[in-house]
Amino acid sequence: MPFVLFRCDEVIPEREKHCYVKAPGEDVHEFLPAANIATIPGSLTERGCSYCGAKLVIGGAIKDCIQLIHGPVGCAYNTWHTKRYLSDNDNFQLKHVCSTDMKEVHIVYGGMKRLEKAIKEAFEAYPEIKRMIVYITCPTALIGDDINRVAKKVMEELGDVDIFCVSCPGFAGVSQSKGHHEFNMEWMRGKVGQYEPEITSPYTVNLIGEYNIQGDGFVFEDYMRRMGIQVIGHFTGNGSYDMLRGMHRAKLNVVICARSAGYIANELKRRFGIPRLDIDPWGFKYVAEGIRKIGAFFGLEDRAEKLIAEETAKWKPKLDWYRERLAGKKICIWTGGPRLWHWVKAFEDELGMRVVAMSCKFGHPDDFEKAISRGSEGTIYIDDGNELEFFEVIEMVKPDLIYTGPRVGDLVKKLHIPYLNGHGEHNGPYMGFEGFVNMARDMYNAIYSPLWELAREDLREWDDRLGSEEGDGGEESGAGMGSFARAVEAG
Amino acid sequence: MEEKKVELEWEVLRELLKLDEVCLMSEPLEELISGIYSFIQSKCLWQFFPREWDRKANIVGIMGMAAELVANSRLPQPETLVERYYYVEAKMLVSDIKKEFPQLFELGEAERREVIEKVKKKLLEVMVLKSINPELRLSSY
Numbered sequence: 001m002p003f004v005l006f007r008c009d010e011v012i013p014e015r016e017k018h019c020y021v022k023a024p025g026e027d028v029h030e031f032l033p034a035a036n037i038a039t040i041p042g043s044l045t046e047r048g049c050s051y052c053g054a055k056l057v058i059g060g061a062i063k064d065c066i067q068l069i070h071g072p073v074g075c076a077y078n079t080w081h082t083k084r085y086l087s088d089n090d091n092f093q094l095k096h097v098c099s100t101d102m103k104e105v106h107i108v109y110g111g112m113k114r115l116e117k118a119i120k121e122a123f124e125a126y127p128e129i130k131r132m133i134v135y136i137t138c139p140t141a142l143i144g145d146d147i148n149r150v151a152k153k154v155m156e157e158l159g160d161v162d163i164f165c166v167s168c169p170g171f172a173g174v175s176q177s178k179g180h181h182e183f184n185m186e187w188m189r190g191k192v193g194q195y196e197p198e199i200t201s202p203y204t205v206n207l208i209g210e211y212n213i214q215g216d217g218f219v220f221e222d223y224m225r226r227m228g229i230q231v232i233g234h235f236t237g238n239g240s241y242d243m244l245r246g247m248h249r250a251k252l253n254v255v256i257c258a259r260s261a262g263y264i265a266n267e268l269k270r271r272f273g274i275p276r277l278d279i280d281p282w283g284f285k286y287v288a289e290g291i292r293k294i295g296a297f298f299g300l301e302d303r304a305e306k307l308i309a310e311e312t313a314k315w316k317p318k319l320d321w322y323r324e325r326l327a328g329k330k331i332c333i334w335t336g337g338p339r340l341w342h343w344v345k346a347f348e349d350e351l352g353m354r355v356v357a358m359s360c361k362f363g364h365p366d367d368f369e370k371a372i373s374r375g376s377e378g379t380i381y382i383d384d385g386n387e388l389e390f391f392e393v394i395e396m397v398k399p400d401l402i403y404t405g406p407r408v409g410d411l412v413k414k415l416h417i418p419y420l421n422g423h424g425e426h427n428g429p430y431m432g433f434e435g436f437v438n439m440a441r442d443m444y445n446a447i448y449s450p451l452w453e454l455a456r457e458d459l460r461e462w463d464d465r466l467g468s469e470e471g472d473g474g475e476e477s478g479a480g481m482g483s484f485a486r487a488v489e490a491g
Numbered sequence: 492m493e494e495k496k497v498e499l500e501w502e503v504l505r506e507l508l509k510l511d512e513v514c515l516m517s518e519p520l521e522e523l524i525s526g527i528y529s530f531i532q533s534k535c536l537w538q539f540f541p542r543e544w545d546r547k548a549n550i551v552g553i554m555g556m557a558a559e560l561v562a563n564s565r566l567p568q569p570e571t572l573v574e575r576y577y578y579v580e581a582k583m584l585v586s587d588i589k590k591e592f593p594q595l596f597e598l599g600e601a602e603r604r605e606v607i608e609k610v611k612k613k614l615l616e617v618m619v620l621k622s623i624n625p626e627l628r629l630s631s632y
Binding site: 028031032036181185251252258262266267269273274275276277278280289292293296297345364365366369370373 | 534
């Protein structure tokens with residue numbers, strides 16, 4: 001029985017085709033969980049929306065442009081600074097976001113004039129910034145506001161600015177994945193090829209699907225610099241708007257998140273003949289392999305080996321220390337999509353851990369092909385998991401640690417199970433040699449933290465215990481307060 | 492029109508795979524093929540590209556160069572950037588195969604090439620022809 005119907009899903013049996021347990025000898029052409037299809041009514045999905053996929057995941061990481069959300073103010077706040085993607089220009093993109101703050105009157109009479117005013121105000125507020133991304137949202141798409149027309153008018157009027165418009169209302173598609181797709185394809189159609197970047201090295205790459213979360217991209221940019229390779233377009237962590245318009249000049253596309261940005265890599269291959277090299281930047285063996293491939297592509301094998309040797313010597317002893325303590329621990333990976341297949345073998349092969357369950361919110365069938373091919377037999381694979389399924393899986397597999405996002409993470413914490421943020425990362429960077437040690441450190445600290453045991457305690461029992469030890473004296477200091485509360489107050 | 496084109500490509504692929512052919516390799520060689528295939532399945536991202544055409548191009552391009560490399564017959568001479576990419580992936584794969592499956596290199600040149608060709612066919616069969624990924628045959632990304 002490769003597909004499983006959880007007890008909690010008995011009333012929504014359609015969920016069965018989304019939940020799979022790998023059996024010995026099974027291949028991905030026999031069983032594949034249904035993915036990237038509409039959430040079944042009755043299932044409390046953890047998915048985000050298309051606008052979120054375009055803004056929070058991709059566009060929001062670009063460092064040198066104004067982010068303008070044409071919609072209610074909540075759409076701006078809910079996709080602002082919740083992901084810590086850094087930049088080398090004092091994190092402009094993390095500090096500022098603009099919204100047209102649409103109200104009822106604008107929905108009734110149209111928001112295009114308001115948008116035009118907002119664009120001009122924003123350029124006045126940040127005179128040193130000449131680039132902007134405008135995102136449509138559900139209400140402004142429904143009333144038919146033509147954001148491209150407004151942007152074109154302002155660009156003609158101001159002359160020295162460039163604006164990119166993304167048509168990604170939240171209701172489009174089945175998850176945030178649609179927003180990734182829209183951003184990729186619209187950038188490719190509208191912006192790539194419009195700018196000639198300064199070429200400083202004969203060896204040039206685009207880093208695609210890397211968002212510099214907690215400095216992940218800085219680690220990778222440093223590796224490229226040490227090998228003498230120029231990064232033209234960093235799509236999009238620490239990425240520059242204009243350099244991303246010059247992506248057509250790179251000789252190689254190095255792809256990390258194939259789910260959110262594989263589209264633009266495919267199009268660059270199709271239109272400009274730039275090959276797409278997919279790599280896994282987590283785990284020593286994988287990172288070394290990726291660096292070797294990039295080095296071999298440019299004939300820079302010596303530089304690649306030097307870098308790998310230096311980094312391994314520096315970080316491997318630390319990783320070994322954690323490996324001894326993490327081996328045998330059971331872990332769940334419940335993230336967005338690609339981290340399932342990026343992480344599973346690195347955790348299992350290099351840290352000796354056992355990945356017992358994997359779930360993704362917006363993965364496509366090819367994400368499951370990769371996850372199942374790399375994952376173990378007996379592991380549970382879930383598409384678009386809901387909270388009740390997570391409860392049931394926890395009961396089944398009794399994990400030592402769960403890597404997931406803040407939504408499921410809060411649920412997990414209440415169950416007193418160690419949780420780490422698999423999207424925004426806990427204490428990154430997680431990429432590269434150094435990053436994998438940070439990951440191991442976070443896992444070690446989470447699993448061995450005494451807080452989880454303490455959190456299980458019923459403080460009322462402590463209160464009674466302390467009260468009986470103190471005897472009558474307790475009444476003198478703080479009538480109405482329990483002894484434990486008094487003890488805490490007294491420090 | 493689009494459907495007809497897809498159908499035609501499938502015919503070409505079936506011909507390429509010659510699925511009706513009975514495999515006459517010995518049991519140890521079958522095990523070797525199966526081992527290399529499983530190794531590639533659990534490791535290489537290039538076999539999972541999202542559309543039929545680019546998945547097929549990768550498997551044919553990389554495994555074709557890998558067959559040349561294991562047989563030592565002639566070194567591939569990549570001319571385009573995409574060919575250079577295939578060469579790099581093939582070179583890395585062959586280096587891994589040398590470590591994981593040293594028994595392959597105890598065989599003669601022709602047999603070594605044949606083993607890799609068989610792995611290529613199996614990959615095309617599983618990842619393309621028999622794939623149940625419903626997005627594989629969408630016409631656009």
